[in-house]
Amino acid sequence: MADSSTELIDITVSIDGKEVQLQVSQDIYQKVIQKDQATLDLICASVGENSSKQQSSQDLSNVVHQEDSEQSCQDKGKVCACKGIRTCSLCESIGKESVVPIKKDATIYSYCYQCKKAWSTATGPHPQHSGHTIDFPGIYIQENFISEDEESSIMSDIYKAPFIDSQSGRRKQDFGPKVNFKKKKLKTANFSGLPPFSKDLLAKMQASEILQDFIPVEQCHLEYTPERGSAIDPHFDDFWVWGERLVTINLLSDTELCFTMDSKPDIEVHVPMNRRSLLVVYGKARTVWKHAIHRSDIKDKRIAVTLRELSKEFSKNGPREAEGKSLLDIALTFNGVPVA
Numbered sequence: 001m002a003d004s005s006t007e008l009i010d011i012t013v014s015i016d017g018k019e020v021q022l023q024v025s026q027d028i029y030q031k032v033i034q035k036d037q038a039t040l041d042l043i044c045a046s047v048g049e050n051s052s053k054q055q056s057s058q059d060l061s062n063v064v065h066q067e068d069s070e071q072s073c074q075d076k077g078k079v080c081a082c083k084g085i086r087t088c089s090l091c092e093s094i095g096k097e098s099v100v101p102i103k104k105d106a107t108i109y110s111y112c113y114q115c116k117k118a119w120s121t122a123t124g125p126h127p128q129h130s131g132h133t134i135d136f137p138g139i140y141i142q143e144n145f146i147s148e149d150e151e152s153s154i155m156s157d158i159y160k161a162p163f164i165d166s167q168s169g170r171r172k173q174d175f176g177p178k179v180n181f182k183k184k185k186l187k188t189a190n191f192s193g194l195p196p197f198s199k200d201l202l203a204k205m206q207a208s209e210i211l212q213d214f215i216p217v218e219q220c221h222l223e224y225t226p227e228r229g230s231a232i233d234p235h236f237d238d239f240w241v242w243g244e245r246l247v248t249i250n251l252l253s254d255t256e257l258c259f260t261m262d263s264k265p266d267i268e269v270h271v272p273m274n275r276r277s278l279l280v281v282y283g284k285a286r287t288v289w290k291h292a293i294h295r296s297d298i299k300d301k302r303i304a305v306t307l308r309e310l311s312k313e314f315s316k317n318g319p320r321e322a323e324g325k326s327l328l329d330i331a332l333t334f335n336g337v338p339v340a
């Protein structure tokens, strides 16, 4: 029997969009899975110039929720809901290869909501920043948006309903129409409205100037845990049905939302999502930059409560206004249970 410390494991890494096949030891494999930066740098350095000669296949970029045609691990009688190139700790543990995106030499900029800029060196809380800055429009953050008591009460409501497995080690609860993005069709049969606790939450949101006319038509709860290696790959949220503002309340633990742009591979902007804060992503941060949650940024269980509004197509004077109106009528009953 092979000694596990010398056994080599096949992995695929994606360096600046090019996929490279490697064989690594168990130790290195563990570090790659944890996205240990020193190890990733070492791999980049050792693969070096050869990476451009390797075959480039599937691009990680995508618009979220457009994965209907890919076969999931569950379809194949496996352990989780990951499809295509996506993986989590569970399917990796039974041998599914993890494609780890690595960015060579990307400068990390940390966004400060007080100066509304992203800094290449953030040495402490505002105003202790230095280094190079870039403007990063389209982010609104309200720290301590809800109290600890409100968080506990929302948590106990959320965990009264079941979650279903989602991709990349996440679990989810959805309150919204079933959307077929490819055929541009919506089904409302199982949509019973946003959950009751969202009524107060929405009133509180609408007290902020940026959200005073925000009317959500969909709510999604995503659960991330370090045990499952939960993450979400860089993506745009759909533009056809969802409107400009994506609103998230971040619960149970701190994390970061990481923004990247394909045409600027040397920059990654990290936006803090502190526990109990509210984040609105709009404008260029919504339309030009992709967003992601890295596995390494999930240190403890985390719940993201994300609310989405209708696009112009479904709003007043839009071609599908009537459909939009009936969705709103259902959403605002605040009587919903998660769609199965």
Ligand SMILES: O=C(O)CCC(=O)C(=O)O
Residues within 6 Å of the ligand: 064, 220, 222, 232, 237, 248, 257, 291, 293, 304, 306
């Ligand atoms: O977990 C988050 O905050 C981001 C989730 C997300 O991007 C999505 O559901 O489209």
Ligand SMILES: [Fe+2]
Residues within 6 Å of the ligand: 064, 235, 236, 237, 291
């Ligand atoms: Fe998203």
